[in-house]
Amino acid sequence: MPVMPATIPETHPRRESLLVRERLARGFGEGLVAAEGLMAHGRGEAFDYIIGERTRGFARAAIRAAAATLLLAERPAISVNGNVAALCPGEAAGLARATGAVVEVNMFYADAGDPAGGTWARRRRAAAALARAGAREVLGASPENAGRLPGTDSERGTADVRGALAADVVLVALEDGDRAAALAAAGKTVIAIDLNPLSRTAAAAHVTIVDNVVRCMGELAAECGRLSGNGREELEGARDSFDNAANLASAVRAMAAGLEARAAGAGTA
C-alpha cells in the first residue's frame, strides 16, 4: 500500500523528524513495516519530542554501559524489527560489525494479507534490507532454526536457536514488553532502545537507552569502537557501575523538567 507523504518545507522546524516519518512510510509501502509499527513510531515521536529530539545525558550514560556490556559478551545478538530495518539498517549492521554480534530479525505482528497470520514474508524483507545495508548474515528470516523463547505465546516467542536463544547478551531495539521480560527471565542480559522510559521493556532490560534508535544506534557502534581498546577490568567497571532504574528515573525527571519549562513559555504566550 503506497503512502504519499506531503512535501516538507526546507524551513519546517521539525523537518528531520518528518523525514524519518517519510522513511518509515516508505518502509510500510514496501511491506517491511507493520501497520502497528506506524502507531508505535508515533508513540516514540511523542516521547522524542518531549526529550527535545536529541541524545541526552541519561542516554549517553546508557550507551556507554551498553557498549561495555556488548564488548564483554561472549555471544551477543542484535534483535531488530521492521521499523529498525526500515529506519537504520546500516547502523544496525555497523553495530554488529563493531561487536561481533549476530543480527536477527524479530516480528510480532502478522504480515498483512497472510491468512495464516505469519510473519515470514516481512522477516525476509527486513533481512534483505539489512543485507543490502551491509549486514554479513541475518538470522530469523526463515522457519528453519526457529526455536521458542520460554514464557511467551504467539509470534513473540519465535527466536533463532543460533541467535537470541543462544546469546548471553541481546540488544533489542523497539521491543515488545513481554518478549523483553522473557529474554531477561531466560537469563540473558538485555539491552533495550526505547524512547518510553516508563515502558515494560525499559523496566525489564538491564540497560535501557532512552533515545531515538535512528540517533543512538550509530552512537552505540562508535562508543564500542572507542571502548574496544580498554581492558576487561575497565569494561566491567563501565558495565557494573550502571544503575538502570536510577537512569530511567532521571530520564523521566528530565522529561518532566522539559515540560515544566515549556509550560512556563506556554503560560506567558
Add this chain to the structure above:
Amino acid sequence: MPVMPATIPETHPRRESLLVRERLARGFGEGLVAAEGLMAHGRGEAFDYIIGERTRGFARAAIRAAAATLLLAERPAISVNGNVAALCPGEAAGLARATGAVVEVNMFYADAGDPAGGTWARRRRAAAALARAGAREVLGASPENAGRLPGTDSERGTADVRGALAADVVLVALEDGDRAAALAAAGKTVIAIDLNPLSRTAAAAHVTIVDNVVRCMGELAAECGRLSGNGREELEGARDSFDNAANLASAVRAMAAGLEARAAGAGTA
C-alpha cells in the same frame, strides 16, 4: 490492507487503549484511515498515557467553554478526519445533533494508491461511516461545493463552502496545525481536540480540549445538553471567562507532575 491485531488478554492493564488501537487498525484496513493517521494516533496515545488516560480537570474546563461556544454559534461546523470517523463517528454525529452543527469530513493525506494524490475516496468512506452512525448530512465528501481556505496550500486548504468556510465556529478534531491556524486567521472561532497541549493546533485554537477524542466527544455533547437550558448571558460568561493559554499551561504542568510522580516510583523500583 488488512491488519491482524494480536488478541488482547482481558487482564491487560491498558486493554481499553489497545481496543481503540484495534478499531483504528480496522478503519485503516477499510481504507478510512491514512497510514499517517496511524502514526498520529500513536503520538496521541503517548500523550494520553502521560495524562493518565482519563479526562482531567483542564479538559473538563475546556469542554465547558467549548459547549458554550458551540451553543452560542450561529453556524457551527464539526470538522472530522478519517481517525475520528473510524473511532467515534456516533459521538461526532451526536454532537452535531446537540448543537445544530453541520458535519464536514476533511482529509490531508492523499488516498493510498490514488496517482492523483486525491482524498475523495477516503472522504466518501468517512462520510458513509458517519452517516451509518447517525449523522444527518455530511459535507466535504465530493468536489462539488469544495472551496479553498485562504492561506493554505494542498489538500489542507480544501473545505466545503456550506461547512467550515461558512461557519463562525469550527470544531476541529485531530487537526493539522497549518489548517487550524488558517481557520483562526479567517476569523473563525476554533475549538480543537488535541492530546498534545504543545502542538501548533492547540496554540492556534481559541478553546483546546486536551483529551482523547474517544472520551471527550461524547462528554462535549452531554455538556451541550446540560448547558442548553441556560440563558445567553450565562453561556457568554462560560465562553468568555476561559483562558486557553492558561489552560494549556496547566495541562502541560499536569503532565510534568504526573511524570515526576512516576519518576519517584521508577527510582525506587
